[in-house]
Amino acid sequence: MNYKDRNKKYNEYVKQKIPKTRSWPTLFNAFWVGGVICMIGQGIGDGIRAIWPDLSGSMVSAYISIILIFIASLLTGIGVYDRIGAFAGAGSIVPITGFSNSITSPAMDYKNEGIIFGLCVKMFSIAGPVIVIGVLASAVVGLIYLFI
């Protein structure tokens, strides 16, 4: 029997059997949750500006990131963020809060394997690729900027 043909046929059959993700409701949820997170960030920024009007714009955005990262880590720690993520999908992954969650969650899981080899090593198992590609992309963009 030709295994390749059999496997191809079976995989095609499985493909049409698989239930499809309903795009519109998931997209909608991702859109509004992501939007709400960004609105919270904007709100924090406006609050900071109201309290300290002399702060520069870049300082304000740094503070916004720090506060959002902290909130997301806290929510991960108390077991809320994974529920938001299950509901919103990309809506809660794409903002900086998702990045915070992707570092905090492995750290929590692997802390019982020791500080160095558990926590520190495994901490970037999810976020690692994001950092690598982010750094690489910034280098490429920088090079392009240099020549034009």
Place this chain on the structure above:
Amino acid sequence: MIKEAKNQTIVFKNKPRIIGNYSIAGPKEGKGPFGEMFDYVMKDDFFGEKTYEKAERKMLEHAIFGATDKALLRPDNIDMLICGDLLNQIITSSYAARAFDVSYLGIFSACSAMALSIGIGASMVNAGYFKNVACATSSHFSTAERQFRFPLELGNQRPPTSQWTCTGSGCTVLSLGGQGPYIDSVTFGKAMDYGVCDVNNMGAAMAPAAMETMISVFKDTKTKPEDYDLILTGDLGKLGAEILLDLMEERGYKLGKNYCDCGQMIFYHDQNVLMGGSGCGCSATIFNSYVVERLKTGQLKKVLYIATGALLSTTACQQGESIPGIAHALVVKASPPFEERTVTKKEKQQFAENIKKQLKKYNVEGE
């Protein structure tokens, strides 16, 4: 002796009997349709331990103790312990085996470990090499999730084909003589690979193996699907079970209402488990609670239990390999005298508390 084996199937002449059975499940499984039937339902996933791995180990020890106690044996009276689980280097089984002063056989067969361990155990008992053999498996959602997928608290969405690894452990004690249901035959399956590469679609990877083993059982024992009161597959889940029905029909076998899948049954639909349950614990807990109890009371007479497993490795999958599936089948028959009544919930609870105390004592003595 050699004539007893027909192709893949061994028919046991000496009737290895199930003299003890015990099931322990997690809180989520406890809220499912079978919650009332499990011998013990844990209040939380940690089971009084610091890590999930330790919790799983304790769960397995609890199940083995419970089954031996139900069989009216002491743990020292067990001659052999056959265990399997899902974690790397089957650590749950091996570490739990330290608590027992008996020969230990660690097996890995992914989620089909329950049927394989009973199959090996029944062969040993039937041949007369060992008198009492304990066969146990366990799986834990949190440990499996961590090893095979993502960290627990990561906020990602599960694909629609994914399954929920059951937290649970089951143990069966087999023996020659005594009363109760017996293992009529075992069919050891072949590793089947139909080229499914999707780690989140294990039902599709396992269904061909289940089909192959099921057809072998029907051919080797000259039976038809209608001859069984219940045909139970391990953890194919909703999608896998549908695929299996299609595959079987293609081969000319029509599975009727007597066919069920543990993965599909163990949770309610609204428990947010997508395709259903998976893991060793899924079929092990249902087999050791519902199936064996019904066989004892004679409500079920002949059961075909096919535990399925996806022999999945994250390393191999990341290298682009497909997932082989495996399925082992047991035919279990009831035999008179039947028990008149089933154990009540309160009695189960008392029994479980008693086991907990014993386990504590035993562990301290063992150190």
